[in-house]
Amino acid sequence: MKVKVKLVPGEKEVNVQFKKSKIRIMDILEDLGIDRETVLVLVHGELTPEEEYVTDGDEVEILQVISGG
Amino acid sequence: MECSKCGGRGVISIRYLGQVLCKECFFNYFQEKIRKTFVQQRLISKNDRVAVALSGGKDSTLTLYILNNLRQKEKFELFALIVDEGIRGYREKSIELAVRNCEFLGVNYHIVSFKDFFGFSLDEVVNSWPDTLKEPRSPCTFCGVFRRRILNNTARELNATKIATGHNLDDNIQTLFMNVVRGDVKSILKSYPERKISKSFVKRIKPLANIPEKEIAAYVLLKKIPVYFGECPYSWEGMRNLMRETINSVENFMPGAKINFYNYMLNTLSLMKKRFIGKIELKTCEICGEPSSHDICKACQLVQQINNFMKKE
Numbered sequence: 001m002k003v004k005v006k007l008v009p010g011e012k013e014v015n016v017q018f019k020k021s022k023i024r025i026m027d028i029l030e031d032l033g034i035d036r037e038t039v040l041v042l043v044h045g046e047l048t049p050e051e052e053y054v055t056d057g058d059e060v061e062i063l064q065v066i067s068g069g
Numbered sequence: 070m071e072c073s074k075c076g077g078r079g080v081i082s083i084r085y086l087g088q089v090l091c092k093e094c095f096f097n098y099f100q101e102k103i104r105k106t107f108v109q110q111r112l113i114s115k116n117d118r119v120a121v122a123l124s125g126g127k128d129s130t131l132t133l134y135i136l137n138n139l140r141q142k143e144k145f146e147l148f149a150l151i152v153d154e155g156i157r158g159y160r161e162k163s164i165e166l167a168v169r170n171c172e173f174l175g176v177n178y179h180i181v182s183f184k185d186f187f188g189f190s191l192d193e194v195v196n197s198w199p200d201t202l203k204e205p206r207s208p209c210t211f212c213g214v215f216r217r218r219i220l221n222n223t224a225r226e227l228n229a230t231k232i233a234t235g236h237n238l239d240d241n242i243q244t245l246f247m248n249v250v251r252g253d254v255k256s257i258l259k260s261y262p263e264r265k266i267s268k269s270f271v272k273r274i275k276p277l278a279n280i281p282e283k284e285i286a287a288y289v290l291l292k293k294i295p296v297y298f299g300e301c302p303y304s305w306e307g308m309r310n311l312m313r314e315t316i317n318s319v320e321n322f323m324p325g326a327k328i329n330f331y332n333y334m335l336n337t338l339s340l341m342k343k344r345f346i347g348k349i350e351l352k353t354c355e356i357c358g359e360p361s362s363h364d365i366c367k368a369c370q371l372v373q374q375i376n377n378f379m380k381k382e
Binding site: 008035038049050051063 | 070079080081082089127239281282283285286287290291298299300313314317318320321
């Protein structure tokens with residue numbers, strides 16, 4: 001399966017590919033080397049727990065939350 | 070995923086509770102935690118005049134909203150202090166949001182810039198600081214010292230009885246770890262929430278001190294409070310980043326480690342305070358007259374150095 005992931009801020013988009021047809025959000029974060037403590041994840045614009053599954057075609061947005069100074 | 074409490078649609082996983090919460094249950098959990106902090110630490114007293122140090126980011130903006138909400142019930146005055154460090158392409162946007170939030174809530178605000186207060190912006194300092202000098206290592210060092218000075222002096226001039234900052238659980242633990250590895254006991258004691266070692270210092274309160282950064286961001290997002298999520302171009306304080314990664318690794322291994330450590334810190338500091346606090350002697354800065362642990366305070370030392378570099382340019 002393939003998931004399109006948008007990274008905010010920066011508006012950068014990356015494609016993540018997995019052999020499985022269903023994966024958890026935390027797997028995507030691990031794949032991208034992102035610490036779950038530092039981000040919120042939105043699926044189709046809705047805040048979603050990292051343990052939730054996503055499938056092909058889901059729109060995932062990763063919002064960095066660490067203090068900007 | 071279902072909410073562990075009501076079976077609704079879960080929006081956030083609170084791992085140290087072993088729970089997934091829906092929007093409403095998360096709001097209740099979050100608000101109750103804040104309420105307890107205000108009651109247990111007696112953060113606000115009747116007739117207080119509170120200055121919120123407002124940047125426009127999530128932490129300080131939420132602090133403003135919480136205090137504004139509270140002043141509907143308790144009798145105290147509230148205003149915002151916005152510091153413009155002069156960081157082109159970054160601070161303008163966050164100040165715009167800070168002002169918009171103040172106007173929306175009907176809270177008075179004052180903007181004070183580095184340029185007006187010290188004669189130079191942070192951008193100018195960074196550009197003039199020679200690469201050959203190792204200390205201070207990052208712009209955060211100047212920024213922190215100058216920002217604290219502006220906040221304290223302006224709050225005092227405006228007769229504030231307290232300064233409320235948006236420091237969250239992650240900020241506090243990172244700072245503590247940084248001071249521990251530097252062996253800096255004085256700074257650790259200064260971070261104690263009930264510190265009041267000089268009449269010249271306006272007392273500081275941190276209503277979000279025990280709330281993880283991630284929960285603050287989630288709350289602000291779900292409440293649709295307009296905040297600035299941009300990253301400061303100078304936020305590359307190496308030591309803090311290392312501490313953040315280290316502490317988060319521990320949290321990932323053992324959810325709850327951050328809050329456990331915070332509680333440990335409060336208990337330990339309370340004991341340390343009894344032993345050390347009377348022994349911290351403050352002098353008066355020979356240049357500005359503010360309280361300082363040295364003959365010349367850190368802010369004046371930095372200002373002198375910066376002025377020297379700028380003259381040479």
